[in-house]
Amino acid sequence: MHQPMPDDNASFEELFRKHFVALCTIAYYVVEDKDAARDIVQDFFLDYWSKRHKIRITNDFKSYATGAVRYLSIDYLKRSGRVKLEDLEVIDGLSRHFTAEDREWKEACYTALWKALEQMPEQRRKVFLMSNQDKIKYKDIAEQLGISVNTVKTHIRLALQFLRMECKWVMTTPVVFLLCWKMPLLF
Amino acid sequence: MQLPADDTGMDWNKILESLDEAKIPEDMTKEEFFAMSDARAAQALLAAQDFDESAGWQEFTYLRGQRRLRHQRIIRLAVAASVVLALGAGLWIFPPRNHSIQTADALPAGKVRLRTSDGRSIELEKQARSIQDNDIAKINAGGDSLVYTATGKAKQHGIQRDTLDIPRGTPFQLLLADGTRVWLNAESRLIYPAAFQGLTREVFLEGEGYFDVAPDPSHPFLVHTGNITTKVLGTAFNIRAYDASVVTTLRSGKVQVTAGSASLQLQPDEQAIVHTRNGDLQKRTVDSRDYFAWIQGDLYFDGATLGSITETLSRYYDYRFVFDDAAIAALRFTLDIPRPERLQDVLAQLNKSREDLRFQVDNKTITISIH
Known part of the structure; x- marks a missing residue:
C-alpha cells in the first residue's frame, strides 16, 4: 500500500495525533521512562517532517513508525548505558510482541485492560495498580497496606494471570516468538 | 518463602x-x-x-519552529506561491458541488462532561487518562467508561458530589467507588459522591440509567429521580425518566419505589410507572428486553410507533425528525439489531420493512414522508 506523504500541516497534524500516544506507549515499553518516551517520539516526528519530501513509505505509516520508534528506543537504552547488551537483545525481542497500532487500537486495549481490572477483587486491583502504575516497590506496598510482601506478590501474580486470560492483546504465538527470538538486532 | x-x-x-x-x-x-x-x-x-496528543502536538510545533527558523526563511515565499497555485488548480479540478442527496452519516458531536466536587469541569475524550487521584478517590477514564476507586481517607470531607453529563450520542459506563456499575444512556445526567459515606448510598438521576448495585445491606442504595425515590439493597434495574413519567424496571433482586406518600415493591420483570404530573403510581409486568437491550448496545423496538422510535434515535444520533404527515408517526415497526454507528444504517433497516418510506436529510433534520 502506498501512503502519500502528508505535505500540508493539517493532514500531518492528523497523522501525528492519531499515532502519538500509541508510539509513546511503544517507546515506554522499551525505555520505561515517560519523559524519555515522549522525547523519542518527538525526535521521530521531527525527523519525519524534515524528510517529508524525500521519504516514500512503501508500507503503511503505522508499521514504519512502529519500527522506527522501537529502533530509536533501543538505541536510547544502548546509549544510556544502564542496560546490559544481552538484556537489550531480550528487550528488543519482547517489544516485538507489543505492536501498538494507533488510537483506536490503543483504546480497545485500554478498555479491555480496565474491564479486566474492574472484575478483580478490590484489594488485588489496588495492589496491582500501586506496583504497575505508581511503581511502588512490593516492600512499600506491603507496609502501606499492612499485608505481607508475599501476599503482595501473590496478588500481582494472580492479577497478571487473570489479565493474560482476559485480554486479547496478550495473544502471542510460538511461531512469532521463535522468529523474533532468533532475529539479530538491526544495529 | x-x-x-x-x-x-x-x-x-x-x-x-x-x-x-x-x-x-x-x-x-x-x-x-x-x-x-x-x-x-x-x-x-x-x-x-x-501521554497526551494535544500536549505532544504543541511541543512538536514549538520544536519544529525552532528548527525551521534556522534554515527555512528563503523557502517560505516559494511555498506561499505554490500554495496559491495549488489552490487554484484544486478549484479547477474539483468545482464546488452544488446540491446533492445527503445521507445521515454525521456522528454526534457532544462530549461527555464530568464536573468534580472541587469545581473542575472536564470534557472526556475517547483517550484514556487519569482524572483525579486524591485522598477521596481515584478516577480513571478510558473509552466509554469512568472508574472510581475509593482511597478511603475521605471521612472529614463531608459529602462531595460529582456530576456526569452524557450528551446525545453513545451510552456511557461508570463504576462507582462502592463497586456499583451504572450504564448511563444518551442525554442523561448522574450526580453521585466520589466516595460513599454515611448510612445510605444516594445518587440523583435524570434521563435513563441501568444500575447493577453492589450488595451492601447495611448501606441501602437510593436513586432519586425528581421526587421519586428507588431504594435498593443489591439488585439490577433500569430507570427511564426522559419524559412525563419515571419508569423503573426490575431485572433481579428487589426494589422499593416511593413517590410522595405512595410506595410499592417490585419483583423481577415488574415495572413501576410514576406520572410526574400527578404522582400517580402504577405497577405492571413487562417484556424486560425493551428496557435492558440498550446496555448491551442493541436497538430494540417491539411494535413501537415510528414516533417513539425516532425519539430514541434522536438521542443516539443527535438528529431531529419531522413527519410529513402525522399518520406516519403512528406506523409501527419491530427492530432488534446491534446499534449501528451511523443513523443511515438504521434508516436503511426501516426501509427494508417499508420500502415506500422516504427519509430526506437536510443537515441535522430528517423529514419522513411516504411515496
Missing part, C-alpha cells in the same frame, strides 16, 4: 522480582518470556494515560 509454580511450570518468582527491580530476568523459558512480555505490555498501557 517462594510462590508455588503454576501449571505452565514457569517461575513466577523470577518474573515478579525482576518486575519490582525493573530488571530483565536471566535464562527465561518460552512461557516466562511471554509472561514477561504481557506484564510489560500492561505497564505500558497503564502509562499510556499520561
Whole structure:
C-alpha cells in the first residue's frame, strides 16, 4: 500500500495525533521512562517532517513508525548505558510482541485492560495498580497496606494471570516468538 | 518463602522480582518470556494515560519552529506561491458541488462532561487518562467508561458530589467507588459522591440509567429521580425518566419505589410507572428486553410507533425528525439489531420493512414522508 506523504500541516497534524500516544506507549515499553518516551517520539516526528519530501513509505505509516520508534528506543537504552547488551537483545525481542497500532487500537486495549481490572477483587486491583502504575516497590506496598510482601506478590501474580486470560492483546504465538527470538538486532 | 509454580511450570518468582527491580530476568523459558512480555505490555498501557496528543502536538510545533527558523526563511515565499497555485488548480479540478442527496452519516458531536466536587469541569475524550487521584478517590477514564476507586481517607470531607453529563450520542459506563456499575444512556445526567459515606448510598438521576448495585445491606442504595425515590439493597434495574413519567424496571433482586406518600415493591420483570404530573403510581409486568437491550448496545423496538422510535434515535444520533404527515408517526415497526454507528444504517433497516418510506436529510433534520 502506498501512503502519500502528508505535505500540508493539517493532514500531518492528523497523522501525528492519531499515532502519538500509541508510539509513546511503544517507546515506554522499551525505555520505561515517560519523559524519555515522549522525547523519542518527538525526535521521530521531527525527523519525519524534515524528510517529508524525500521519504516514500512503501508500507503503511503505522508499521514504519512502529519500527522506527522501537529502533530509536533501543538505541536510547544502548546509549544510556544502564542496560546490559544481552538484556537489550531480550528487550528488543519482547517489544516485538507489543505492536501498538494507533488510537483506536490503543483504546480497545485500554478498555479491555480496565474491564479486566474492574472484575478483580478490590484489594488485588489496588495492589496491582500501586506496583504497575505508581511503581511502588512490593516492600512499600506491603507496609502501606499492612499485608505481607508475599501476599503482595501473590496478588500481582494472580492479577497478571487473570489479565493474560482476559485480554486479547496478550495473544502471542510460538511461531512469532521463535522468529523474533532468533532475529539479530538491526544495529 | 517462594510462590508455588503454576501449571505452565514457569517461575513466577523470577518474573515478579525482576518486575519490582525493573530488571530483565536471566535464562527465561518460552512461557516466562511471554509472561514477561504481557506484564510489560500492561505497564505500558497503564502509562499510556499520561501521554497526551494535544500536549505532544504543541511541543512538536514549538520544536519544529525552532528548527525551521534556522534554515527555512528563503523557502517560505516559494511555498506561499505554490500554495496559491495549488489552490487554484484544486478549484479547477474539483468545482464546488452544488446540491446533492445527503445521507445521515454525521456522528454526534457532544462530549461527555464530568464536573468534580472541587469545581473542575472536564470534557472526556475517547483517550484514556487519569482524572483525579486524591485522598477521596481515584478516577480513571478510558473509552466509554469512568472508574472510581475509593482511597478511603475521605471521612472529614463531608459529602462531595460529582456530576456526569452524557450528551446525545453513545451510552456511557461508570463504576462507582462502592463497586456499583451504572450504564448511563444518551442525554442523561448522574450526580453521585466520589466516595460513599454515611448510612445510605444516594445518587440523583435524570434521563435513563441501568444500575447493577453492589450488595451492601447495611448501606441501602437510593436513586432519586425528581421526587421519586428507588431504594435498593443489591439488585439490577433500569430507570427511564426522559419524559412525563419515571419508569423503573426490575431485572433481579428487589426494589422499593416511593413517590410522595405512595410506595410499592417490585419483583423481577415488574415495572413501576410514576406520572410526574400527578404522582400517580402504577405497577405492571413487562417484556424486560425493551428496557435492558440498550446496555448491551442493541436497538430494540417491539411494535413501537415510528414516533417513539425516532425519539430514541434522536438521542443516539443527535438528529431531529419531522413527519410529513402525522399518520406516519403512528406506523409501527419491530427492530432488534446491534446499534449501528451511523443513523443511515438504521434508516436503511426501516426501509427494508417499508420500502415506500422516504427519509430526506437536510443537515441535522430528517423529514419522513411516504411515496
